[in-house]
Amino acid sequence: GENVEQHPSTLSVQEGDSAVIKCTYSDSASNYFPWYKQELGKGPQLIIDIRSNVGEKKDQRIAVTLNKTAKHFSLHITETQPEDSAVYFCAASIQRGKLIFGQGTELSVKP
C-alpha cells in the first residue's frame, strides 16, 4: 500500500548548523507534501508545504525540495536555534484526499 518513509528518526545538531530531514513516498499520484512540527505535549503544526508543480520552496530559515522523478522530498533548516527542537513529520497526499505521514524525526538543537 501507500507509505512514506522518513529518515533519520533522530537528529542532533549544534546551534547554528543546518539540519536536513528526508522522505520518500510510494504513490506516484501524490501531489501535495506538507511538513509538520510537533512540540512536546502539543499537536502538530504546519510549517511549510510544497505542491508537485514546484521543485523548491523557502520560508525564512526553512526550505523544502521535491524530486518527483525519484519520489523524494526534503526539509532543510538553516541556522538552527534551540527552539527548533521538536519532532518533525513529513506527509504526502494519496488518492481520495488523505494524508500519509512519515514516522517522524526528533530534532535536538544543542546550544
Added chain:
Amino acid sequence: NAGVTQTPKFRILKIGQSMTLQCTQDMNHNYMYWYRQDPGMGLKLIYYSVGAGITDKGEVPNGYNVSRSTTEDFPLRLELAAPSQTSVYFCASSPDRVNTGELFFGEGSRLTVL
C-alpha cells in the same frame, strides 16, 4: 479562538471498557479527522469526515467508531478497549481536502488501556 478542542487529555481504561473521545472545532471546517500516534510510527488515520452525516474509514479503523451529527463535533468511540489501543489520539480539521491546505490539530488525548 479555541480552534480544535479535545477532551479528555488523559484517560486510563481497563480492558473491555468503553469510552468516547470528544472533539469539537469552532472554525466551521467541513473536514475532520482522527489520528493515532504511536512511538516511531508517525500518525495513522483512523476515521475522517467530509461533512455532517458523512464518515469514512482511514488506515486503522478496527476497534473504533465515529459519528458526525454536526459540523462542529466529531467524537471517537472505543467499544471494547484493548491494550493495542494505548496511544495518543489527535483530532484535526481542515476547511477543504487535505491536499489543498493545512490540517489544524488539537492537543491530543493520551489513552492507556491496562
